[in-house]
Amino acid sequence: ETGVTQTPRHLVMGMTNKKSLKCEQHLGHNAMYWYKQSAKKPLELMFVYNFKEQTENNSVPSRFSPECPNSSHLFLHLHTLQPEDSALYLCASSQDGAGGTDTQYFGPGTRLTVL
């Protein structure tokens, strides 16, 4: 787990709050990802960044705003969330996000609860 770290591990917020999730990878990778894991549902890809450029936005509502200042850091800014946004948010990284054989390495996740 030390390869990809996420903070905070747990977050409780109200619907009017603004908060940010942070992900950092120490693997020298160039691609980073945000996933949402809800109970009883498959993991949903939210965003992909390759060399700091966003290459995928999987129809995510605008109340989720990603930021990738460099290849090692990825943020997910949250504002005016809904209770159905409560989930485990997972960050992952891979070498370069291409080639078909790239392995993604996951962080431990942030457990988000929206009241």
Added chain:
Amino acid sequence: AQSVTQLDSHVSVSEGTPVLLRCNYSSSYSPSLFWYVQHPNKGLQLLLKYTSAATLVKGINGFEAEFKKSETSFHLTKPSAHMSDAAEYFCVVSDRGDKLSFGAGTTVTVRA
């Protein structure tokens, strides 16, 4: 288009007995296939991956999986379950390196 179906949502085994987790995939290309494990309150850990080399893939912790193109399957096995194997397991397919499709997961419980 790519997708994966995990045929069992829950598998219960006795410690020391074999484990079989079934996965079928659909892919338009020659896919990469992965199995990940997630222990409670933890992130996903890669168990093994198939990338068009040997069809029998060995992973960590004694797990292995066999790629069968004719059956579009990638089942995960372990000859002898350990209590620490209790977790959720995800079968994953990728046509492209940056986009993974996850199965719904199989929860494994191990009885003492």
